[in-house]
Amino acid sequence: MVWLFYILATLLLVWALMAASLVAYSVWASSDRAHRADLRAHLREALRKLTEEVGSVSMLSGNSIATTLKQKAGSDRKNLRDFIIEATSRLDADSLQPFCEAYEILGFIAEDVKILQTGNWQRKVDAAIRLGRMRCLSAIEVLNGALRDGDKEVRLAAVCALAEIGD
Numbered sequence: 001m002v003w004l005f006y007i008l009a010t011l012l013l014v015w016a017l018m019a020a021s022l023v024a025y026s027v028w029a030s031s032d033r034a035h036r037a038d039l040r041a042h043l044r045e046a047l048r049k050l051t052e053e054v055g056s057v058s059m060l061s062g063n064s065i066a067t068t069l070k071q072k073a074g075s076d077r078k079n080l081r082d083f084i085i086e087a088t089s090r091l092d093a094d095s096l097q098p099f100c101e102a103y104e105i106l107g108f109i110a111e112d113v114k115i116l117q118t119g120n121w122q123r124k125v126d127a128a129i130r131l132g133r134m135r136c137l138s139a140i141e142v143l144n145g146a147l148r149d150g151d152k153e154v155r156l157a158a159v160c161a162l163a164e165i166g167d
Contacts (some may be wrong), residue, residue: 036079039072043083046072058094062101070106081108085133096135103134113142121151128154132161140165 046068051057054064073080084106088099103109112127116139119127128146131139143165146158 039076039079040083040086042072043069043080044087047087056095057091058098060098062098062105065098065102066105069102077106080106081130084108085130088134093135100134100136103136104138109134109136109138112136113139116142116146121149121154124149124151124154125157128157128161132157132164135165137165 047065050060050064050068054060069080069084073083081103084099084103088096091099109131112131115123115127116131124146128143131143140162143158143161146154147162149155149158
């Protein structure tokens with residue numbers, strides 16, 4: 001009978017540790033989400049100020065976009081990359097060009113190409129989608145290679161990316 005008490009106490013302790021871990025993860029996830037939202041707001045404001053200085057989005061230079069956004073983002077490359085992708089979602093080809101240059105200057109095209117060549121299927125799909133949204137002409141050859149990938153989701157993402165690029 002005493003052993004049953006020990007087993008139940010052990011199970012209760014395990015449950016309490018799991019509950020504490022869940023609470024800690026929830027707090028961390030919430031603070032991370034708040035950090036990302038704050039960073040994106042700063043990046044949006046920096047891009048707005050930069051656009052006001054030159055007059056329009058199409059007059060921006062890739063170098064100025066890359067420099068300004070990199071200063072604001074610091075070492076948070078993932079959020080910087082995602083912000084650039086989101087910022088270009090409704091731009092025409094002329095307005096998109098400086099962002100494509102900034103995307104390349106910051107090394108994101110090279111990273112996406114490498115992922116397309118060596119990543120797992122989910123990362124390959126994400127990389128192909130990003131390259132398509134940025135209309136990266138330099139990635140057409142790699143995207144064509146992804147059409148022969150063993151995973152159908154990667155092939156579909158490559159087709160969609162090539163369609164967005166216009167090839």
